[in-house]
Amino acid sequence: MLGKLFGKKNKAEVTSSAPQAKKADKKPHGRGKHQQSKKAKPQQPAWTVDQFKVPVLDGKARFHDLGIDDRLMHGIADLGFEYPSAIQAASLPHTLQGHDVIGKAQTGTGKTAAFLITIINDLLNNPIEGERFAGEPRAVIIAPTRELVVQIADDARGLLKHTDINVVTLIGGADYQKQQQQLQNNCVDIVVASPGRLIDFMQRGDLYLDQIEVLVIDEADRMLDMGFIPQVRRIVRSTPRKEDRQTLLFSATFTPEVLSLTEQWTFNPITIEIEPESVATDSVEQKVFIVAAQDKYRLLKNIVTDDSVESVIVFANRRDQVRKLSERLQKAGVKCGMLSGEVPQNKRTSTLQNFKDGKLKVLIATDVAGRGIHVKGISHVVNYTLPEDPEDYVHRIGRTGRAGAKGTSISFACEDDAFLLPTIEELLGDKLKCEQPPEELLR
Ligand code: AMP
Numbered sequence: 001m002l003g004k005l006f007g008k009k010n011k012a013e014v015t016s017s018a019p020q021a022k023k024a025d026k027k028p029h030g031r032g033k034h035q036q037s038k039k040a041k042p043q044q045p046a047w048t049v050d051q052f053k054v055p056v057l058d059g060k061a062r063f064h065d066l067g068i069d070d071r072l073m074h075g076i077a078d079l080g081f082e083y084p085s086a087i088q089a090a091s092l093p094h095t096l097q098g099h100d101v102i103g104k105a106q107t108g109t110g111k112t113a114a115f116l117i118t119i120i121n122d123l124l125n126n127p128i129e130g131e132r133f134a135g136e137p138r139a140v141i142i143a144p145t146r147e148l149v150v151q152i153a154d155d156a157r158g159l160l161k162h163t164d165i166n167v168v169t170l171i172g173g174a175d176y177q178k179q180q181q182q183l184q185n186n187c188v189d190i191v192v193a194s195p196g197r198l199i200d201f202m203q204r205g206d207l208y209l210d211q212i213e214v215l216v217i218d219e220a221d222r223m224l225d226m227g228f229i230p231q232v233r234r235i236v237r238s239t240p241r242k243e244d245r246q247t248l249l250f251s252a253t254f255t256p257e258v259l260s261l262t263e264q265w266t267f268n269p270i271t272i273e274i275e276p277e278s279v280a281t282d283s284v285e286q287k288v289f290i291v292a293a294q295d296k297y298r299l300l301k302n303i304v305t306d307d308s309v310e311s312v313i314v315f316a317n318r319r320d321q322v323r324k325l326s327e328r329l330q331k332a333g334v335k336c337g338m339l340s341g342e343v344p345q346n347k348r349t350s351t352l353q354n355f356k357d358g359k360l361k362v363l364i365a366t367d368v369a370g371r372g373i374h375v376k377g378i379s380h381v382v383n384y385t386l387p388e389d390p391e392d393y394v395h396r397i398g399r400t401g402r403a404g405a406k407g408t409s410i411s412f413a414c415e416d417d418a419f420l421l422p423t424i425e426e427l428l429g430d431k432l433k434c435e436q437p438p439e440e441l442l443r
Pocket residue numbers: 080081082083084085088106107108109110111112113155374
């Protein structure tokens with residue numbers, strides 16, 4: 001559903017006149033200065049948008065009709081995107097004109113590409129003439145978890161393939177100095193960061209946000225849940241005034257708290273809501289197994305060792321449950337890894353890579369660690385415990401059934417958590433079929 005257009009902001013105001021005025025009195029922050037002579041990319045055979053062939057279909061928007069720069073179109077074509085997803089079709093016509101947007105959308109909807117295409121097109125259309133300074137990005141994206149930050153930066157690199165725009169990630173738990181060097185060695189265009197680490201860089205004088213043209217706040221509801229709002233508030237205050245920047249804010253839910261933040265941080269925003277029913281669920285067969293708590297482990301082990309299960313993410317609500325399950329399955333000879341807040345960042349990154357490479361069949365995760373993970377070809381999601389927040393259910397099952405593939409989700413409901421089913425069904429707008437697991441899976 002496309003929301004109301006509350007007001008208009010001219011792109012020129014955002015990216016040229018306001019920053020121009022600021023640039024005149026801009027003082028260097030005492031760090032290395034960089035000329036705008038980025039190395040030219042090696043010559044490639046000229047690509048034209050005619051090579052990106054997508055049939056015109058009635059009532060379906062195309063990227064071609066949005067006035068997107070050819071270098072970015074090339075990246076979009078290489079990624080194999082054909083038509084904009086619902087949130088892209090609803091938001092891009094506005095965001096490409098410089099409007100602020102608040103989007104109610106979950107992972108799996110294509111929201112990441114929606115904000116990345118906006119940023120990249122803006123930076124390509126408004127190159128900065130003359131010198132720039134180290135540690136002054138033009139766009140900043142903040143996201144609540146390290147995994148999500150890494151994922152967003154990966155998606156950005158895909159889209160940026162045919163441009164000379166760069167992206168730097170700033171995340172806790174990774175080497176500060178390496179990240180610092182990336183900021184100092186080159187002009188930085190896009191920074192993707194978790195709030196805590198971003199503030200570290202600001203405090204140490206390694207990063208300045210006063211040249212920001214586009215600010216993206218992803219998963220605002222999750223930032224609230226995780227207690228990050230004071231930090232996000234500080235970050236937002238370090239960027240230009242809301243009238244002088246473009247702000248894009250995404251959240252899976254619009255609680256009163258989220259709406260109050262959007263009011264403070266956005267300027268005449270357009271509201272776009274993508275209903276969760278349209279997310280993933282069509283391509284996911286959802287099963288609920290009624291099972292006694294003491295039988296859950298046996299059921300899980302039999303499912304994950306079944307030959308028809310290629311690759312599976314198991315969600316549990318608590319870190320200790322994740323750890324115990326992972327230990328038990330490993331002892332039973334199952335190739336499995338775990339992702340949770342208690343796992344150090346470098347270990348998480350390598351676990352995720354091993355899972356992506358197929359070296360691990362099973363990944364066990366908490367909601368926070370598992371959110372936003374995009375791994376192709378996950379055949380099954382198991383909810384070992386039902387999530388307390390029904391939105392997490394949709395997030396969890398959306399890890400499978402992606403990119404046109406079919407997936408299966410299996411939720412275990414026992415005496416302790418079956419009471420959570422009705423709120424999940426309410427959100428889905430549909431009843432879930434509850435069944436006894438087949439006998440052989442309980443042996
Ligand atoms: P997100 O909702 O941002 O987590 O994106 C979900 C997945 O959809 C990612 O793997 C994207 O690469 C993919 N995606 C995003 N936009 C499109 C599109 N227009 N067509 C096909 N796939 C897309």
